Amino acid sequence: MKSHIKNSTDYLIKQLPKATAYVNLNMNIIHISDSWVNTFEFSRNLSDDSNILNAFPLLSNEWQQDLEYAFLGFKNIARKDKYFDRDNKLNWLEWIIHPWYDEKENVIGAIIQIENISKTIELEQKVEKLELLLNAKSEIAKIGSWEYNVITNKLTWCKMTKLIHEVPLDYCPSIEMALNFYKEGYSRNLVRQRVEKAMKDGDTWHEKLQLTTAKGNDIWVQASGKAIFDDGKLVGLIGSFQDITEEVKVQQKTKDSEVLLRTLIDNLPLNVFIKDLESRKTLVNKSECDYLGMSNDEIIGKDDFELFHKESAEISRKEDLHIVQSLTPMIRKETLNIKKDGTKTMFLTSKIPLLNDYLEPTGIIGFSLDITHLKEKEKELRRLVHITSLQNKKLINFAHIVSHNLRSHTANFSMLLGFLIKEKSDEERENLLNMLISESDNLLETIDNLNEVVEINTVQNQVSKPIHINTTITKIKKSIKSLLRHKKSRIKNLIDDSVYVNGIPSYVDNILLNVISNAIKFEDPRKECVVEISAKKLKKYTVITIKDNGIGIDLEKNKTKIFGMYKIFHQHNDSRGIGLFISKNQIEAMKGKFVLRSKVDKGTTFNIYFKEND
Structure with a gap:
């Protein structure tokens, strides 16, 4: 019967879900559960009467002390320790040892229950590490947290949140006190609206706000929060709280610098622009906008081909590519820009490559000074x-x-x-x-x-005006009618009746009279004298051509005499050497000129250039 009871007890203990062992007063194992054997593989070889201290040699001292304590009838508290298994892998154990009593309440041994808590310890260590990391980040980034329990109406601040508010660590805030820290006006009104909206509709908020700490310091914070619901019922609010004062100061300083820089470049008496590697404008100043007659937004993103004449754009693009590829600045180069409407402007231009930290080109900054009026x-x-x-x-x-x-x-x-x-x-x-x-x-x-x-x-006050050239020629023909008859000459006028020249009437009359008269006077007696008069437009001039078939002039011999005062290069009784001298002064006074061609015995051609109106 006792054997049957012992076997039943032993079987019952084997089925215990927790690793359990019963040892006698000699610390030998009497009963052991299967969960012990399955959990700790090296214990499979343990048999009854094996000493329990051999199960975990590294823990034998701690266990022996606890067992002896249990043998005296005292219950031990749970203890933890680490050990290395056969694979030298770190494990953690938690054990508790109780006295083992017989039916007469006599201590006959001890009951040992152990559990492998390696995963639990690992999780605890991870949680602890995460908490340390979060605390470190919180201190570095000055990020705090808070929690509001709607049911208990209790607001809780973490340590960093209290430090940001510059309140004692034992400070107990309320929701109203917390809201009153925000600067009166925009910040306080906005955060109240966000809190009320979150509690009503469950909205999340994330706002940059200003508050005044308990010590009276004005700071900037990034306040965030969201509502927490349980079965659709609001139970609280949670959120984060970050001191961004330094960041805001840096941003403001950067903004002030940008405003200063923009003010500076917009008031420079030259055009300033920045291009990317595709020659697209990424920044322009006011002078550049005024020059192009476009707004900043209309210019940004456009390249030179969209802003200037193709010829100018091609030259500028070649310059840009050379600067980017060679990293060589272009300094004080005179460049001609032609806008889409054909307007030409001469600039003194400098272009400098923009480099990143790796000395790689990222674009070009350019400066152009309008020197059109100087040129x-x-x-x-x-x-x-x-x-x-x-x-x-x-x-x-x-x-x-x-x-x-x-x-x-x-x-x-x-x-x-x-x-x-x-x-x-x-x-x-x-x-x-x-x-x-x-x-x-x-x-x-x-x-x-x-x-x-x-x-x-x-005399500078003589007024130039349009002169109908054929009218002038008709008048001259009448004045030299007797000369034409005497020399048996004729004038062949090929000028269209629409032709006008710009000049001083008395000068034009004298010039044409002198040239036509000379053409007749110096005729070749061996042939009929014909004076041919024609006209053509040539750039900024109207050219009147008077061609004769007279005796001609030896230009090599007489080129310095033709327009000289009292210079005579023909044996002619009427020659005084003054007519062409005066005519040359008159045509030059009207910003014109004479161009002469002649061959001896062939004739002479006078091209008279009359300047058009500017």
């Missing part, structure tokens, strides 16, 4: 220098002419007066007086010619 002034200055140089040459030449001619006349006067004083014969004296009168007339004519030349080059 126009430079062009005008060159023109004035050229005119001044020509005028100086004319002045020197004119001075030589005046000096030579007046000296010649005064020498004749002096010589004739000397003869007159010495001469006794009345007849010879009369001849000398006639010669003096003739020389006086010549001197007056010379002075008149010189005055006319001076007037041409000094």
